[in-house]
Amino acid sequence: MGMLVVLEGLDGSGKRTLAAALRQELADRGLRATSLAFPRYGQSQPADIAAEALRGQHGDLLASINGMAVLWALDRYGARPLLEQLRQEHDVVLLDRYVASNAAYSAARGEAGAEHATMEWVRELEHDRLALPEPALYILVDVEAAVAEQRARHREATEPGRGRDAYERDSTLQDRTATIYRQLAEQQWTSPWVVFRGSAGDGAIEALAGRIEDIRAAGDGRR
Structure with missing residues (x-):
């Protein structure tokens, strides 16, 4: 069974x-x-409804932190058969976003001081109730929120259909989300975490691949 490795940020x-x-x-x-990659836009009704809410549709749905979180979770739940198939056919399945993204953004949207309760609710929803497998490794791609915003603006200007949504346009939310991502990594939330601040050519990618090989050799691919 192939191992799940998640890139978050x-x-x-x-x-x-x-x-x-x-x-x-x-x-x-x-x-x-x-x-x-999650969300699976164009392939998943929950993901598409959430995306539409981020662009002003579906009334007050966007205002509901839990409602949006459930939609993101149901997108992953719908992908369980696909994840199983990919793990059967490959040694490593790299996921662009997973459960931790729901924990980070939901906690960042909530009231200060309630972050832990929100993160625990997401964990119970996705891993306990929906039985999504825990990854063998989370990789936090850690950059300053201002850098991420600059790149998102460039992508919006150069890639058709990649306009920024309500979350991406909210710089305060992005700052809080970056902080909570770092907390998740520090806590080693649900799985081992590593923080990536490198770039191609400095050996960081080779080091990540080596870490993945070590985990695989140790047999901790998670379920």
């Missing part, structure tokens, strides 16, 4: 670029690697 943090580089590095080491 703000929109514009560089997750997609890192996933491509890491997938190639793992393939060069003889591992069958593939990738999947």
Whole structure:
């Protein structure tokens, strides 16, 4: 059974670029690697409804922290058969966002001081009730919120259909989310975490691939 490795971070943090580089590095080491991104826009009704809410549709749905969180969770729940298939066919499945993104953004949207309760609610919803598998490793792609925003603005200007949504336009939310991501990594929330602040060419990607190989060799692929 292949292991799940999750890349987390703000929109514009560089997750997609890192996933491509890491997938190639793992393939060069003889591992069958593939990738999947959440939310699954265009493939999942819960994800599409949530995306529409982020763009002003569906009345007051966006105002509901829990309502939006449930939609993101149901998107992943609908992908359980696909995740199972990918894990059967590959050694490593790289996920661009997973349960921790729901914990980080939901906690950041809530009242100060209630972060832990929100994160625990997300964990119980997605891992306990919906039985989504825990990843073998979370990789936090950690950049300053201002850098992520600049990249998101560039993507909006250069890539058709990649306009920023309500979350991405809220700089205060992005700052709080970045802080909570770092807390999740520090707490080693649900799974082992590593923080990535490197770049291609400095050996950081090779080090990540080595960490993945070590976890796989130890047999801790999680269920």
